[in-house]
Amino acid sequence: MIRVLLVDDQPLLRSGFRALLDLEDDIEVVAEAGDGQEGLELARRHLPDIALVDIRMPVVDGIEATRRIAADPALAGVHVVILTNYGFDEYVFHALRAGAAGFLVKTILPEDLLHGVRVAARGEALLAPSVTRRLIDRYVAQPLPADEVPGLEELTNREREAVALVARGLSNDEIARQMVITSLTAKTHVNRAMAKLHARDRAQLVVLAYESGLVAPRDR
Numbered sequence: 001m002i003r004v005l006l007v008d009d010q011p012l013l014r015s016g017f018r019a020l021l022d023l024e025d026d027i028e029v030v031a032e033a034g035d036g037q038e039g040l041e042l043a044r045r046h047l048p049d050i051a052l053v054d055i056r057m058p059v060v061d062g063i064e065a066t067r068r069i070a071a072d073p074a075l076a077g078v079h080v081v082i083l084t085n086y087g088f089d090e091y092v093f094h095a096l097r098a099g100a101a102g103f104l105v106k107t108i109l110p111e112d113l114l115h116g117v118r119v120a121a122r123g124e125a126l127l128a129p130s131v132t133r134r135l136i137d138r139y140v141a142q143p144l145p146a147d148e149v150p151g152l153e154e155l156t157n158r159e160r161e162a163v164a165l166v167a168r169g170l171s172n173d174e175i176a177r178q179m180v181i182t183s184l185t186a187k188t189h190v191n192r193a194m195a196k197l198h199a200r201d202r203a204q205l206v207v208l209a210y211e212s213g214l215v216a217p218r219d220r
Helices: 011-022 036-046 062-071 090-098 110-121 129-139 157-167 172-179 183-197 202-211
Strands: 002-007 027-033 050-054 079-084 102-105
Touching (some): 002 011, 027 110, 062 090, 090 102, 102 110, 157 202
Parallel strands (some): 002 027, 002 050, 050 079, 079 102
């Protein structure tokens, strides 16, 4: 069962999302919050698998709520998915850097919302290749100095290759085919790279890959 926390200051939207999610046999909405502070408290109380979090809310906004969830070791199993009215913008980028696993637009089709929840629950990033390209073009085209990305020098050549493929939006199965290895080995390379780079999830791994210069925009 995938346990979901809804965090949005619009009761009508929460009700609609709850009605949709509760129809699924494998998804359960465990709590609702109207602001980021309440969402953080409920996340600590219920330990959901997924927190669907709005960006713009009173008291504590979605970016700060995401940052606090990502910084709390007790909430390491909570995957934050940002809800936005505006598509990919500066706020979404800051949320990804804060530790969000991805984002969904509030006008999303019901089947895409359900798919997104299940993808995030598996620990995968909700970043399609088209979204990744926009992320590169607008926000991470200028790489950071290598010494500002702890763990970069610890990556093996195979781990670097796997990270580069993650940054292009490939799944573990696709990475395995590209590298001519098993899916389990691909997952191992990705997980080790995440640990060395201190990335909370694949979304942060994508950001780090481009910010560090491990993958350059021209490589796409």
